[in-house]
Amino acid sequence: MSSAHRLPRTAFPRRYEITLEPDIPTSSFSGTETVTIEIPESVESVTLNAIELEIESAHLVDAAGSRLRAAVEYDEPNEQITLSTGRPIDPGEWQVEFSFRGTLNDQLRGFYRSTFTDEAGVEQTIATTQFEAADARRAFPCWDEPDYKAVFSVTLIVPDDLEAISNMAEVARKPREGGKAVVRYADSPIMSTYLVAFVVGPLEITDPVDVDGIPLRVVYPPGKGDLTDFALEVGAYALRWLSDYYDIPYPGDKVDFIAIPDFAFGAMENLGAITYRENAVLIDLETTGQYEQRRVADVIAHELAHMWFGDLVTMKWWDGIWLNEAFASFMEMKTVESYRPDWKRWLAFAVDPGAERTDSMDIDALASTRAVEFEVRSPDEANEMFDPLTYGKGAALLRMIEQYLGVETFREGVGSYLREHSYANTETDDLWKGLESASDEKVGQIMNTWILQEGYPEVIVERVDHGLRLTQRQFRYVEDPEAMNRWMIPMQIRLGTADGEITIHHLLADETEILPLENPVEWVIANAGGHGFYRTRYEAALLGALRPKLADLDPLERFTLLDDTWAFTVEGSVQIGEFAALAAGFSDEREHAVWQMLSTHLLELSRYVPNDARFAAFVRHLVSPTVERIGWEPQDGEADLTRRLRGQVLTTYGRLGRDEATIKHAQDLFHAVVADPSAVDAEVALAVLAIGAANGGVEEYEAVVKAYEGNTNPQQQVRLLRSLTYFTDVDLADRTFEMTVNGDIRSQDGGWVISGLMANQSTADHIWNRVSRDWQQLIDLLPPATQRYLVHSLPAMVEPGLARRVQAFFGETEFPVAAKSLSQKLELQEAMVGLGERERDRLVSFLDR
Ligand SMILES: [Zn+2]
CATH class of the missing domain: 2.60.40.1910 (Immunoglobulin-like)
Incomplete structure (x- = not known):
């Protein structure tokens, strides 16, 4: 593959010595850097990546020590710079020296600012990094492609009273004039630029937990130390479990989990310095439910799985990102399944609605899908790879082949692949060869039919x-x-x-x-x-x-039967009454995961018959045996998933079944739950927030906003924000929209909050008008990695007139950061609108029967 975005393969970095000095008050930084490179053949110039950096000077130094000033030519569209000295650069080892300046941006990528209000009410700033896919070039000049692996030696110059973290352990901290400290870190193993990280700020750090010689800590904004225990427990478990599974020692010298208040992704697998969105690592077990706890365990396991698969062995180029992410997701399930078998992680993987596997089966049934592995040329295209096909279909394919080969055979193949390619780069075929070496199956031939072709x-x-x-x-x-x-x-x-x-x-x-x-x-x-x-x-x-x-089947088999029937209904070969009749047979269902999916399909059906009393009665008939069986009050010693089932069925009973007693009870508890997350059981609290908001007015709304404003608990913040999207009054939806635009809601959350308002049938039309009118403002505001949320809910917007306006708008509006995702969501919206037009009457006659 060749493209103007790719670097010419004429110079190879071996070692970076980087010194960075962030200046938080002026949102800027300065840096110096010496890169040892190898030039295999004489060249006229050296090209590498840099963007939004002002290079103050650049020199090339040869092995004999002669130092040549280099002219710098910027190629901004391709995010490259070219250095030339006016004469040919001979083969051999050279040092490239830079001094440069840059900006601490607010875009949540490259070297950026994240802010929080401390316990004294003062705004504090953290300088932090997010380099994947291709943003290390915003922090220092580099060969910013994954197979230009090198050693990184990092030094940070920071105010003496701040903490500073990088990938490796601190080896020296020396005071310098002006109240500063010079902090030097150990050399990294050979790794890719996108895994480099630095974080500087007024942070606190837990005592290390010793995990067989590797110190594990959590780094967090002050005042949140009581939310770190779970991450340390899961982290220690997962680090040991993964070392055992891979049968290879952890490749770094320490592990820090760093909670960042503004973060575009869930987390990032920087070797030894894993950065997280706060709610993916900090958690209070007393006031949270199974989903919120499992998510923390998931994300931690996923990122640690990458320390080997991704960091130690890395894809050659971004078209291999699917395997990197699919494999880490696969290992996340395996690790969490082992950590908490009662959470039934693999069942949830296959079943969770809106999670990656189910999403990917939807997308992959469209003409606008893509093959799992496809050609990536530009950074935008690389960023678009972080989608459900990569995570969900990819991990599901690995699970399928693991089950087929046998669990232990698969593990042996993975281990031999990782050992053979440690500190190097691979293509997808290399894994298949590893698996073939452990089995006598044609793994490559089988898997190529799944990853190189679209669909299923x-x-x-x-x-x-x-x-x-x-x-x-x-x-x-x-x-x-x-x-x-x-x-x-x-x-x-x-x-x-x-x-x-x-x-x-x-x-x-x-x-x-x-x-x-x-x-x-x-x-x-x-x-x-x-x-x-x-x-x-x-x-x-x-x-x-x-x-x-039905009752004798494995829950996942039962789910598959129901979900396949739903898919054939959307496709048109099964009539909607047939699906509803099958669903009606699930009233004795006990498994949370199956109920969750059932509730999702009921919600989808409800959109075709809004405010229909017959539909609500149908839902009540289906759900009431379970509600009567488990009630509102948790029992001692109950399984986590039973508690979660309670929250799930109460929500469905109140919202879709519109059961009056349930709504009344939720309304009675609403203010107490908003003010104090521990007022009732955490799963019941979720139902109360959902039902209370959906049936609430100004008073309830303002209570939620007030509770959100002062809140520092990451999961509670998400709960409150989500409940804001359930109010049905358009003026209240307007106020929520306004909070995303004026910054009262962090830009990391703005995208999904707006997506929630668009998925709410009562506010969808109104919010779409605002989204389409303020489109450019939203694009400027939201971090690029989160902008795809703006189109996430299109398939829920099934009213034909609204759907036509959406389609017309995108006929004229480009959306390059999520072009593929947009065309998929539009096509899925069309399928869902078509389902309504085709089946609505039949649904009504089913309900009449
Ligand atoms: Zn990942």
């Missing part, structure tokens, strides 16, 4: 004499005769015959195959365990044979 299959299952006929075809929401991809599908098939139950592993490679069986099949689950990334379409008799068996 449905498998049609029919009974024939002496066996089953399996037929694959590409699944699309809107049928497309051009969509003809074929896959090698690793299937796990469980079936019942007169002789009992058996499970068969089968690789479906042809379009149609007959699976020969001796005994007649009574029933079959063609995605046993539910981890195959495909949908299953059973012939009517086989589907009928499964209905009475």
